[in-house]
């Protein structure tokens with residue numbers, strides 16, 4: 001999600017209504033949201049068949065903020081069976097929770113029957129859900145006021161918990177009593193911080209107090225659900241708001257390793273902050289990509305393990321990258337991240353303190369060893385983000401190095417120098433055609449030739465390589 005100027009339809013609709021009598025009702029009936037035609041069609045079909053239907057939740061919130069909604073969820077008084085009868089193509093997405101996905105060409109819309117959630121079993125899933133005829137009850141089960149608004153073109157905005165006021169004053173507030181709501185589902189505590197980070201909102205004091213008291217109960221929530229919220233926080237415009245999760249006791253439960261670096265001092269000329277504060281700044285310094293943000297989050301987590309203070313009182317962290325990689329792997333396994341992400345992040349974390357020499361051969365060799373040009377480019381971003389989060393006194397000098405490195409890399413790409421075995425101008429088939437027997441020796445020859453062209457790219461010519469291979 002990108003950062004947005006929070007000046008949506010809300011502001012445009014606002015001025016004429018401010019201070020008027022019956023302020024809320026008038027305002028709500030005048031607020032207008034542009035709904036995609038396909039979602040509007042679903043609302044119309046449901047309403048023409050005698051059911052209530054609204055778009056609800058995130059899409060209403062984001063529209064009012066002038067942000068582009070990710071998806072348009074619909075809430076209705078129709079039962080799942082009735083929804084299925086009315087629409088041609090549907091998928092039983094979560095039929096036991098009342099959700100049916102209505103397909104319109106390639107687009108899917110989740111249509112959920114008004115429901116009341118029971119207590120979430122072990123903080124995971126609602127034990128049972130009960131369908132209800134009341135929109136009010138459906139809105140009451142939702143977590144935050146800004147997420148508990150519904151809208152339809154015929155009825156306008158339905159805002160029973162002053163969500164609009166909280167949007168205007170930029171606040172995350174629970175629907176009802178925070179302690180009760182977190183008691184039903186502990187994940188909501190992490191969601192509060194995630195929405196705050198995405199939107200740049202503050203979390204109300206009663207919500208914060210409840211989180212401080214109940215953060216321990218996040219232990220009951222499944223790794224998958226925690227992972228999803230954590231990643232949304234990390235790729236938000238404010239990844240450094242993870243600090244808020246730390247301050248109110250959330251990270252001590254979901255990622256105690258982070259608390260360790262928040263407490264790790266770095267009395268050393270390269271650093272101006274604790275390892276944790278450095279990490280938060282480094283996350284802000286890198287594009288909002290999950291691999292990159294996770295890399296910055298983990299890159300210094302090994303520091304407490306190798307922490308040493310010399311006789312002059314200077315702190316050192318020799319070899320911390322390898323330890324950080326081990327911790328990163330543990331955390332990502334625990335949070336059940338996919339293997340591809342895990343592997344990509346571990347490579348970057350484990351190599352982040354590597355300094356390629358400022359010559360083309362060493363840079364090509366590093367790119368090859370890291371796993372190719374895409375990884376190397378991410379590596380450059382990681383180094384840049386890391387340097388820019390260090391002590392102001394060392395940034396200039398380290399940036400000179402980085403710029404020189406980036407310059408060499410641009411030349412390498414410009415010349416299309418060979419960087420992997422597949423770029424070699426000679427293949428196994430060429431060797432066979434030249435009379436070699438397939439086998440391990442052949443692989444070794446190709447490898448040796450590749451190492452040669454990595455150093456001397458101008459030698460990457462078939463005839464030359466063939467003649468070299470004959471000498472081997």
Ligand code: ATP
Nearest residue numbers: 056057058059070141142143144147148185187188
């Ligand atoms: P996003 O844009 O990130 O998808 P969203 O508001 O759509 O934000 P979802 O997690 O997709 O968030 O949930 C959709 C809606 O369902 C929310 O707006 C909220 O009304 C409700 N909701 C989701 N999860 C919970 C929960 N754990 N407790 C209460 N209500 C929830």
Ligand code: MG
Nearest residue numbers: 058059070071
């Ligand atoms: Mg959503």
